[in-house]
Amino acid sequence: MPDYKRIFEREADRYHELVAYEDWRNHLLGAIDNVCTLRPELVAADIGAGTGRAALLLATRVGSVHAVEPSLAMREKGLALARAGGIGNVSFHEGGYESLPLPDGSVDLVFEGWSLLYFYRLSLPDWRKPVARAWQEMTRICKPSGVIFLAETLGTALERPVRPDFAVPLYDHLEKELGCSHKAISTDYRFQTARQAAELIGWFFGEETGRRAAERGSPVVPEWTGVWWKKTQ
Ligand SMILES: C[S@@+](CC[C@H](N)C(=O)[O-])C[C@H]1O[C@@H](n2cnc3c(N)ncnc32)[C@H](O)[C@@H]1O
Secondary structure (H helix, E strand, O other), X not given: OOOHHHHHHHOHHHHHHHHOOEOOOOHHHHHHHHHOXXXXXXXXXXXXXXXXXXXXXXXXXXXXXXXXXXXXXXXXXXXXXXXXXXXXXXXXXXXXXXXXXXXXXXXXXXXXXXXXXXXXXXXXXXXXXXXXXXXXXXXXXXXXXXXXXXXXXXXXXXXXXXXXXXXXXHHHHHHHHOOOEEEEEEOOEEOOOHXXXXXXXXHHHOHHHHHHHHHHOOOEEOEEEEEEEEEOO
């Protein structure tokens, strides 16, 4: 397995190069909008925001976005992207699921993408307490009648969505114990060339997934994403 801690702390540029090619049909924003109509009155948060790819997208549709991310390199990259794009309504905050640096009831939409599963995986096999803390923190910062919206992987370079074995306890927990609604969407990558697709996919997801991407011989690589959501009371 690639050294993700190292990637998130030292290779923010390459990480962003990869994710910038994801979801070329822009399905994620549509899926969020179906659950929580995006509009300028809303305040959003993106937890484990990385280089802010989702935060910067959300910022085009809501009033402001708080991007919370523990890695300095990721936050710096996100800030540079926001400045380069003239996007002034995203702020980056140091922090993580353990303790979110936002006040109680301050956010209408709490989004996370591909960071809760990473956080869960780091805490295996004793994931229940950290995940309960993460959910408690997301609920705490959410306004009454707000929405918590999660996006996590259902597979890369596969023909159909598949829950990775290690993720099944988390996904079951979200659905059966926390009562989240859910569905699968496609957030395919479209790289510039097939070679670039194989290289970047292999670098981040490991040899086997890189080989599957290479065998396709295409700049387009299927990515399946599960989305889970819950409205707060
Ligand atoms: C796969 S990346 C996803 C980044 C971003 N959400 C995106 O869509 O590109 C996982 C992110 O989780 C962050 N992370 C690591 N530990 C965390 C924690 N305790 N709380 C929140 N995020 C964390 C990493 O630094 C990394 O940026």
